[in-house]
Amino acid sequence: MTDREKYKSAVEAVASSKMHQLEASDIMKNSKKTFRFKGLVIAVAAVILLVGACGAAYAADLGGIQSKVQLWFQGELTDVTLDISNNGSYSEYTASFTDAEGNPRQIMGGGVAYDFFGKERPLTEEEILEELNAPEVVYEDDGSVWVYSGSEKVEITDMFNEDGVCYVKLTGGKKPIYMTIQYQGGYATSRSRYVTP
């Protein structure tokens, strides 16, 4: 018996003794549960989007700044309309663009910076662009995990250690970026060394 035949025979034995026949109706039933859950997530996201959009419109009336910029989105250089409004001491921004599949997308955010004397000030456009251009960790539906930074795309699915931590060095920019990623739990970056989780 060849090794291939031995392995096939063993797998047949495992499957016939351990596997239970699935029913399509069970899969469909469980899929509906998943859809309902997804629906809930979308509803929550829509509320946030609406509130965010109202905020942006209100701020725009007070005199926001709109600019056209190019940003990296999941490895693609993308044309983005960036609306920034300064609301007192903090900034709000909305980045609107069309993704590679033709879907309209919006990223919203905002923030505050502190000057030398500890006084709050709005973020500058440069600081907002830096935030939008920060590396992104994407968990795909098929279980794969990717890091996007500028034009760089790295699959890190198999790089997590037993504690669910992955260390990856991005070399696409002028200076390397050392990323420490906790599985489904955010990440830290440094220009000189890996940050210990």
Place this chain on the structure above:
Amino acid sequence: MRLPLELLIDRYQKNLFAAAYNVCANAQDAEDVVQDTLIQYYSSNKQFNDEEHIKAWLLRVAINKAKDVTRRFRWKNTVSLEELTTDIPFEDPEVETFFDEVMNLPEQYRVAIHLFYYEDMAVKDIAKCLQISEGSVKMRLSRGRDLLKERLTEDDDNDRSGKIQKCG
């Protein structure tokens, strides 16, 4: 194109279970992975070129989901492989020893060996499925088979020395 779930279950449930079991080394986890994979197929609107494309996609998703399971629930896999396979009626002891040794290989080698031996996949198809280069597949297959040969030879030697001691 898309195919109905009933047909996919009929044709590929065993392939998906075998791939997931190869990664998880646990029948319950493997069954969960198969179910999640088929739910993902059913829930998505993804269109495929042909049936081979569907099978390749299902295998890839199942392997990735199985890897997720082993990462998230590593604590569950505390039962030894011998305990897991004792109640499986293998055709002969040689088959059982061979399977045990494949399952004792590091994950990256045994997944490549599974796709090569069980799915009869070519190196380029394994590379696509695992999203690695063809060179990496060749390296994993070669190192995996070398390790397997080494360990099976050790098993043979141990058996022989056991028999000699018994005779003596």
